[in-house]
Amino acid sequence: MNILTNPSKLRGFEKHVKVENVSRRSILKGLGIAGSFVLAAPVMTRQAFAYETGAGKMPHGVVVDPRVFVAIAPDGIVTILAHRSEMGTGVRTSLPLIVAEEMEADWSRVHVQQAHGDEVKFGNQDTDGSRSTRHYLIPMRQIGASARSMLEAAAAKKWGVPVAEVKAQNHEVVHSASGRKAGFGELAADAAKEPVPSIEGLKLKDPKDFRYLGKGQVSIVDLHDITTGKAQYGADVRLPGLKYAVIARPPVTGGKLKSFDDSAAKKVPGVEKVMEVKGWPWPSKFQPLGGVAVIARNTGAAIKGRDALKIVWDDGANAKYDSVTYRASLEEAARKPGLVVRKEGDVDAALKSADKVITGEYYLPHLAHVSMEPPVAVADVKGDKATIWAPVQSPGGTREDVAKTLGIPEDNVTVNVTLLGGGFGRKSKCDFALEAALLSKELGAPVKVQWTREDDVHHDFLHTVSVERIEAGLDKSGKVIAWRHRSVAPTIASTFAAGANHEAPFELGMGLIDNPFEIANLQCENPEAAAFTRIGWFRSVSNIPRAFAVQSMVGEIAHATGRDQKEMLLELIGSPRIVNLSSVKDPWNYGEPYDSYPIDTARLRKVVELVADKGEWGRKVPKGHGLGIAVHRSFVSYIATIVEVAVDDKGKFSVPRVDTAIDCGTFVNPERIHSQIEGAAIMGLSLAKYGEISFKDGKVQQGNFDDFPVIRMDESPVITNVYIVPPGADTPPSGVGEPGVPPFAPALINAIFAATGKRIRALPIGKQLET
Template identity: 50%
Template sequence: YINTGMAHIDLTDLVTGKATFAADVREPKALVAIIERPPVVGGVVKSFDASAAKAINGVVDVIEMPVPKGAPQFQPKGGIAIVAKNTWAAWQARKALNVVWDDGKNGDYNSESFKKSLLQTVNEPQAHVREKGDTTSVLAKSSNKLVADYYAPHLNQAPMEPPCATAMYNKDSVDIWAATQNPQADMKTVAALLGMDESKINVHVTMLGGGFGRKSKPDFSAEAAYISMKTGKPIRVQWTREDDIQHSFYHAVSAQHIEASLNEKGNIEAYLHRTAFSPIMSTFQEGASAPGGFELDLGFTDNPILAPNMKLERGEAPAKARIGWMRSVTNIFHAFAIQSFIAEAAHKAGRDQKDYLLETIGPDRILDVTEQNASYDNYGADKDVYPLDIGKLRHVIEKVAEISKWGRKLPKGRGLGIAAHRSFLTYVATVVEVEVSDAGDLNVIKSWVAIDAGTVVNTDTVKNQTQGGSIYGITTAISDGITFDKGRVQQSNFHDYRVPRMSDSPLEVEVEIIQSDAPPAGVGEPATPVYAPALCNAIFAACGKRIRQLPIGNQLKA
């Protein structure tokens, strides 16, 4: 079976409509619940009038949800639940609710002002993460420096099926049917909310309907279980697209500041990088503003640049929203900054992107960042079994350059961009070809990916995940992001939270799998973080417009 292509065992059920997703579960006599949640994290119901809602035909009950305690964790967000005989009645009744909110301490959250504070943070000295040589002194004396700030907004996982769960409460147990990535978390969260033993929580996992990290946070399962306990009836909690966009656990907003001193040959002599972002730690620890090591380890602490002088620092940033995992997590903005900066340095030095990238990461070697006063968890894997192997990173760069025919002559308005990154123990390099019209219209022509994920069993799965991860990476570049004003999310559906359409995507994502006898590594996430920098580097090659802040938006038309 190793290194062969095999059809997905669920494929027939998926394409014939037989597969059961969360919203397909129809427990007999189950009622439907739709919840009006606080628009601001930490907000609570000040008062509400449910008389108009209760008057709607089909409405069975109106229930006030419990107020979450302490850090968000995976608790329900709170609010008012409408329980009805069908989804339509519940939806209409929610519209008829009259709720007055107390927004609490996060009612002042504004994306623009927060962006300014993040950029200010990274432009000042911050806490030590990793250090080698005397970066500060070399930068101070340098006459040839490159300085850049990078920014990426909050993002939403946007699974195609919004969260949904059905729960049936009995006095001594609870059964839950949910599209969950983490049934153990469902058990723990529901048990804590209902005051039951975890062994009494039975979780039945449906097809996922897309997860990307959102459905590892089972607040929706806990909502269903709580309402079932209060009503004594089986309950299906259905989130709408608007619920998902406005009440999620968001990918962190971030700012990065990088400085480098270039020697007479244009090579990086000293490198300073600061990162600041609202940490996932805030979901589990109230008031946490400093990132955990597991977040810094994702593309920051393990920076592959070979320079005689290097200093990595991390700032602090409060969390004014629920922060959670999204496909490839903090690798997204760390890879964007590092790979964009290397391409900028290549241009400043008058060098080819690909050649300069290879020279910048240096020769084949095993990188041990702990030798540079840094701690590094290596995704929880044994460093001897899964070393940080620069040779493997070089190999995927060389391979993707080969299959994309890097260096070929392109028509006016077209450009190639390259980026490479190690994440989840896997090495990925991507080349993107784009066309930018004189009017600033962007057309992604084709993408190429080389991936070294160790021993590959099902090659079809690896190609599918790599192609999907690449398309998902387009979202990180073109989406308008999630923005806040007065603590409220300003987006509500796909009309203002953009995900890639077919017209945004390349006609083909060609994948080259590197044959390896190394132990298997991850494939679901590693193709995502390299896409935005490769795309933006291609844009610069096509039209000379440098993208340092995401989303790309109208920057090409400015």
């Protein structure tokens, strides 16, 4: 815990862009991010948790030293560091709120300051995988409790009383026996001299005494700035002498520049320079694709200059990539045996003896992230030092990659994180920041690289394309006795290593090998699939195609057997139990230990039953309407969704109502859960209705919202109801940002079937219903 006495000059980032709460309080001397008067901070990769999580296994683990995260000014203002990136989830509020709760700080007197990228100092900063709360609920509580303990110890010494007789409450420490009180600011200097308590000796607050956590009464700290246009995003960064750049990149992944004519580009008013940008051989992780950069006095001139370039590309081997023929190859692979990644019983024999076999083949195309804010970065490289300003999800990873790319020490790189105008996984890949760093080094001046929407779509790290083929064998009574699921998709690992043709364990663990159904004969296979473009993680990742396939198949089985969808679903889930994954070689569980986060079918059944009750499953709906249901476990949370769809006589459809139940364990802010689930319903509907990126001659065929649309306000679900399962005692927190997306499409598809009798097995829906 730092003691703040004087305002200090802002670092490079804060001079130009203040990412802080609406109070606009000055940054004070000594805060960890300011770099002056910070005591050593131990990195605890194996600290004592109330339950074990995967946090300690993340790069650089977890830091729980209050001297790094908390600072108190003489006037009592408490500054708490936010070390995760804010992209709309509310994490920049939630994690500091946990600290404030435990240290008994008054939230109205708390200032939130964004951390720069430094994982040695702050611990892991990768803001993805729906991990922030599940990895940092306990560490943030420990930080707050340590700060509280140090304040109480300082007060006890000041008054000469036992520490057991004093208590922190509402931004001050009180001694009830004598009536004495001292504010946090008054105690700060003495508290800073106290040793940081051991983790084992900390006493956390009883949850019944929480003032903020779980109440849903705290707005996000950036709300006022966002709603009044004052919030600062990547594109808002301005520096003296800033140059503006856009880049023409190879239209085919792995392509190279052959030649270019820049004579017309240089005649565009405002254009100052045209230069080649280094590219890396594919696959190249997050390194730039290369191409031709146009440098100008403003972004508009740079874009006009780029439009005037005449470029000849060598498209390379991936020029053969075509979505139509590739889909056919995936379907062919799905109809043949593949690598067995889970095997229970004898599926071949059970299918052969089955009274009936139902087969479904489900297709999902590539998807683009299209966050509202396209990629953008500002870099200022001076000698062997680099400063970056960017909306990145992984500031620590960006720092590491910038250092490696420029060949400078990592300690010489400062990555300042702006607010993110959406992320969805795209902004955990820092290619745009590396482009800015390379150009700044070459030009000897600060440079902003701005991606247009077309750049964003054409050169994205796309969600994978996939075919999911499921065969379900039924006995004479209609019971499912066999289940074979073949999943064929190019892997994210192909972005990192040539020849990666099977999905990685973390992809297989997203709805394939972790199937929770109680079926005696169950087999999962993963045939080979080569990649011909950049594949990357996307909100919910492989859970999207897997939930679409599995839950659609449940609907198909229910129809074939004359059963209710919900009852069929519960029958397949089976008895309350912990799913045994001992037959799986590498049972990936979102990085979490299985003892803390097992697949618990009792919790899965609970969300189905809750949403069926609250969502009035089976209610009478008007003609042309239908109800569909789906359930899925992802990011160690359980979520079930009911969609009501209305289809008119021309095949146009709308969604009057959505009901979702989620069990995400212990939670911090229910308002943020509602917000994330509501957003997931909108995104899920948009992807199911319109989402498709296609290739011809190796090139993406879409470019903007005219041919890759997202749903508009008038197409969004009219009503979205969210029901949160109250956590059990000591139930650890789990993910919220991503789990809402996967069950939406199959619930919608099942609803469409109920309304029309038409079964959709390939997304997007597009015009498949129109007559």
